[in-house]
Amino acid sequence: xxxxxxxxxxxxxxxxxxxxxxxxxxxxxxxxxxxxxxxxxxxxxxxxxxxxxxxxxxxxxxxxxxxxxxxxxxxxxxxxxxxxxxxxxxxxxxxxxxxxxxxxxxxxxxxxxxxxxxxxxxxxxxxxxxxxxxxxxxxxxxxxxxxxxxxxxxxxxxxxxxxxxxxxxxxx
Amino acid sequence: xxxxxxxxxxxxxxxxxxxxxxxxxxxxxxxxxxxxxxxxxxxxxxxxxxxxxxxxxxxxxxxxxxxxxxxxxxxxxxxxxxxxxxxxxxxxxxxxxxxxxxxxxxxxxxxxxxxxxxxxx
Numbered sequence: 053x054x055x056x057x058x059x060x061x062x063x064x065x066x067x068x069x070x071x072x073x074x075x076x077x078x079x080x081x082x083x084x085x086x087x088x089x090x091x092x093x094x095x096x097x098x099x100x101x102x103x104x105x106x107x108x109x110x111x112x113x114x115x116x117x118x119x120x121x122x123x124x125x126x127x128x129x130x131x132x133x134x135x136x137x138x139x140x141x142x143x144x145x146x147x148x149x150x151x152x153x154x155x156x157x158x159x160x161x162x163x164x165x166x167x168x169x170x171x172x173x174x175x176x177x178x179x180x181x182x183x184x185x186x187x188x189x190x191x192x193x194x195x196x197x198x199x200x201x202x203x204x205x206x207x208x209x210x211x212x213x214x215x216x217x218x219x220x221x222x223x224x
Numbered sequence: 225x226x227x228x229x230x231x232x233x234x235x236x237x238x239x240x241x242x243x244x245x246x247x248x249x250x251x252x253x254x255x256x257x258x259x260x261x262x263x264x265x266x267x268x269x270x271x272x273x274x275x276x277x278x279x280x281x282x283x284x285x286x287x288x289x290x291x292x293x294x295x296x297x298x299x300x301x302x303x304x305x306x307x308x309x310x311x312x313x314x315x316x317x318x319x320x321x322x323x324x325x326x327x328x329x330x331x332x333x334x335x336x337x338x339x340x341x342x343x344x345x
Contacts, residue, residue, distance in 0.1 A: 072298050140249065143252050174313075177311075177315050180275065183268060185323055197268075
């Protein structure tokens with residue numbers, strides 16, 4: 053079982069995705085989707101993904117963790133709305149929109165889980181105004197480019213207190 | 225098959241507003257690509273389009289097709305998930321390539337590579 057389905061959750065998600073894309077629950081769609089889901093599992097084995105922390109299925113879907121995930125998604129949505137407004141004002145050069153200059157910030161991170169770091173990178177880059185640039189694994193520091201930087205200390209605090217803490221609860 | 229003319233007014237107004245907002249944000253993102261200076265500033269502009277811009281258009285599409293009931297609305301959620309997951313990867317790849325090039329050229333615009341950490345003896 054483990055050899056046929058090395059990533060059962062991923063396979064289930066892929067099958068669900070296939071059925072949604074096909075908009076059908078016919079046996080043909082089901083069979084083709086299952087074959088694709090199993091085949092993608094082999095691809096992921098060949099990619100040698102880093103292991104995340106060992107968690108049982110019950111721990112993955114614990115109510116507290118799902119609540120934390122919902123809170124994180126809500127925070128991301130609010131932040132995306134807020135920074136879209138801020139960056140749109142900067143682009144249109146509205147008066148008073150821009151208070152600083154753009155620049156790089158080095159942010160020391162405590163998180164080491166590769167999936168947590170990937171999530172942090174996607175959140176920061178998807179949010180207008182900040183782009184994750186580089187990660188130094190030896191030092192555990194990341195390089196962030198900020199469009200409107202007032203002071204560096206503030207950005208270190210935002211990333212560490214707002215995002216890193218929540219992601220560490222989820223991934224470590 | 226129903227056409228756009230069959231859409232009741234209470235749905236047509238929000239759909240039109242969402243489409244206008246989405247396309248307006250796409251326009252702002254494109255203006256930003258032109259107006260902001262330097263590569264690292266410009267890379268911020270597409271994020272406006274790929275988050276709220278795409279989001280508004282997808283929301284409008286969901287509303288339109290669920291009121292007309294010609295199609296299952298979950299497609300838009302999938303499109304949104306794909307865009308949100310793939311755009312940051314492209315942006316990061318571009319930025320890292322630019323950083324690599326600038327560091328190799330010894331540009332003083334980018335922070336230099338930090339020294340390797342001291343070895344434990």
